[in-house]
């Protein structure tokens with residue numbers, strides 16, 4: 051066992067790992083904190099008081115409200131057939147966990163940028179990501195024109211926005227047709243930007259459908275770009291898996307099934323789907339057998355953990371990390387024989403995650419306190435000092 055100590059904002063930050071295979075991890079861990087943690091926290095401090103905003107835009111009936119309902123409200127995809135058209139901007143706070151914390155604004159399809167009552171400058175100024183939904187089963191020429199108008203307007207106001215294009219409803223397309231549609235939309239959207247001299251704007255494209263996990267995966271990637279602690283989380287996961295004989299690990303927001311971080315090995319869709327299914331199984335079984343007789347208690351708490359053995363010598367291992375986060379790992383059967391080692395390293399990993407969060411909260415609290423003091427220092431309009439609250 052080796053204990054690592056590093057001073058972070060004058061707070062001793064320690065992580066003890068039992069090293070299964072590699073013994074030089076402490077150097078990597080120290081480098082991680084030095085290179086990532088400090089700048090990441092400073093960014094978090096600056097942004098902590100403002101919740102990043104995600105806008106859902108696109109033509110009428112492209113599927114915006116359905117996406118929001120399926121991802122964040124557990125609505126079944128078939129029920130979205132009965133959703134009514136949105137006729138005003140709907141805002142919603144998503145504050146599931148310490149890291150997933152943002153606002154989603156669902157826009158009506160017919161929004162008009164030239165309408166003087168629509169203050170798009172104010173809206174785009176505080177936006178982290180703009181998701182533009184294109185219905186791939188429909189003729190998308192009008193959608194592309196609207197995309198161009200939206201992106202150019204938004205970029206002028208706020209060049210830091212992430213532009214995320216969901217080529218949606220791909221469940222109705224064959225595999226070849228999907229690839230062809232994505233290529234065509236990608237080409238046309240970028241050509242339009244190049245014609246306007248705006249080739250520096252980067253658009254990210256995703257093929258999505260509410261009828262499979264693609265919408266959760268795409269949303270995970272959108273949200274990850276807004277989490278300032280992402281590099282720290284990824285590096286902690288890398289250290290954890292390499293010392294525990296784990297093949298792949300995801301840090302999940304249990305409520306939305308968005309994965310907020312994973313290690314640096316590539317993600318494949320099937321692995322992600324298995325993890326989502328496992329979370330569903332755990333929560334469903336907990337809801338039946340995990341609550342008290344009078345129905346009180348929560349289906350997900352400190353004790354939550356699950357092991358599922360697949361028939362291909364792989365083991366799925368789920369453990370609670372915080373009130374809203376779960377770690378889901380893929381382990382080979384032979385590596386899972388050293389479960390004690392995995393559990394010990396997991397314990398250290400969880401502690402590290404909690405400390406990352408605590409430091410952030412501490413700084414947020416002190417900032418709030420300082421701004422409160424400053425507010426009270428300012429004289430009142432008639433010149434008398436303010437009473438301390």
Ligand SMILES: Nc1nc2c(ncn2[C@@H]2O[C@H](COP(=O)(O)OP(=O)(O)OP(=O)(O)O)[C@@H](O)[C@H]2O)c(=O)[nH]1
Pocket residue numbers: 108109110111112113114115116117127129130131132133134135136137157158159160218219220221222258259260261
């Ligand atoms: N096949 C398929 N249909 C979808 C998908 N997502 C949404 N839909 C359907 O598309 C229709 C329109 O969905 P909405 O979510 O109401 O669309 P919207 O963009 O919010 O529409 P407005 O509120 O009018 O702007 C509904 O009938 C949904 O069931 C998808 O991934 N695949």
